[in-house]
Amino acid sequence: MNSLVAMAGCWTSVMAILLGFLVMVVAATQVSHAPAISHWGETLPTVTIPSALRGSVSPVDGSVMATRFATAIARGAIFPATTAAFCRDARLMCEEDVNISPYTSGASIVGEKGTSRALGIKTINDFQFDFFLEDYLVKGAKMNLVENLHDPIPRRAFLPKEVADTLPPLTTSNLPKLMQTFNIGENTKMATIMGTATYLCENPPLPGEDRACPTSVEAMAEFVSFQLGREVKLLATRGAPEAAPVIKKPVTVVDFSKGSLDEGKKIVICHNLMFPSQLYYCHQVTGTKVVQASLAAADGSTIHGVAICHLDTNMWASEHPAFAALKIPRGAEACHWTAQNDMIWVTTHQ
Template sequence: MGSGLAFWCPLLHLLLLLVMCVQGISCRKLTELETTHNLMKHMDQRIPAHHSSSHMDHMDPSHMIFFTINNLKVGKTMPIYFPKRNPSKSPRFLPRSEADSIPFSTEELPHLLEFFSFSKNSPQAKAMEDTLRQCEIEPIKGETKFCPTSLESMLDFSHGMLGPNTPFTAVATAHLTNSTTLFQNYTILKEPKEIYAPKMVACHTMPYPYAVFYCHSQQSVNKVYKVELGGEDGDRVDAVAVCHLDTSEWSPNHVSFSVLRIKPGTSAVCHFFAADNLVWVPTSTSV
């Protein structure tokens, strides 16, 4: 019971932070450069399967979130990267009425940069452009995607994907200790628990002046797991992982294939979720 409470409390904290809307948008102009920089640096771990990686000359530790389903067993040790971001310093969702009043497209980028007082060549401008382009890329076969800019629109999308009469909830990775180590070996401490979810919606944080998520749902079979991990430095993580059983439609340049040294369609690809990402699943099937 204690472990379950520890898992859910950080998630509730995250959701509360997301709905704490700011008093006016001007004060959220991505002034937290560290937050923006980290989100940009680690965007590869949250992007969908059709994105390509062209800079794999050497292995970036932040790519070490992928594994195969055969690794999902007690006692297995593997190197994993977990970004440590303070949710209180991350951009929050705007009310839907306010978010909907702000353009969200690459065509409007010059206007948006002027609106947020960002110079064209600033890190913030680069982050915004990359996020907008990711949100506008066509989905792969069997995928439905959407970039909600408000909590209400995220819930509407999840509701549409999971079923109009299906109650649902979110699961997320929870850090049970205060380790500051980003990359280390972790060992699976207990038998992973499958969260049986015939349908799921994964939502990944994207760098933007206010909260924007990349949410997507795939028709192919996916499995969701809760995995208890122990790090070399004593760190404890209740991690959420998703295994994509069919990768045949993924780009061969997807970073996971370089990490795992496999090809599309030859193996299921699993990955851990950062703590500020959400996976929406039917309530009756969650653990």
């Protein structure tokens, strides 16, 4: 009898494992056939969708739930229970008490109806920390990085395109509607985060730049394709720690390559922004070149860092943090590393 019970328990465990495996297979199959993946292949046929973006494809892409939620947004008939179910199944982060530096650190400015944004954040540059000069890149040199290029923003999924297209534009005037959509209350930490994101996304780009804040995989592909054409490749920092290092120690430059692109060639930089759904701030810039380096961390790991060197900073605001950090005048060349989940798109067409 005992042997039969043990055998039954063993089969139960095996069936549970098989069931879990089948669930993962079905989920992976659904993502691989998601409309977002197909759209990516049609828009950028020469580049396979990066794993980071594939992992951010909405699990409800092309589903009845997405259609119903988009319809509810269009009708203005969104209820907390509806949003809660959608946030859960769509793998969003609709939590009000989210503490992610630098969004919720320091003072905030209160706007209409109690909404606010972080006061110190005026442009996307205020999220850049690790500035350096090209001359700093010497084998064996030590460099101090704030968090070893760790990205503190939690992983979330993009919105399905039909939901993203139904949202009002990401502007501060539309912030109350956006907060209602994700069931975010006034004077909460997430309200401040959303206020900062909308403030950044509505600001006009610098002269000669172009900008977009894609909320769907399709929008990301379309912006990159429009700016650079269909033949592109992705450069991104790899090997950064999953959590900010507890002990702050310099990294060591092991190897590097300077000017891997022709100086001045147009590129697209996409910065990861916090929002209930996955959101990027993408801007096309010229007068830049990309620098890559292998950086040895104190814990024995190696970070493959990708950096942008801006060759002419005359158009930057005089209070840009790079000038103070590097003690250089406006107009001088300045470089900064990109965090793990940022993306740099370059053309492969010569």
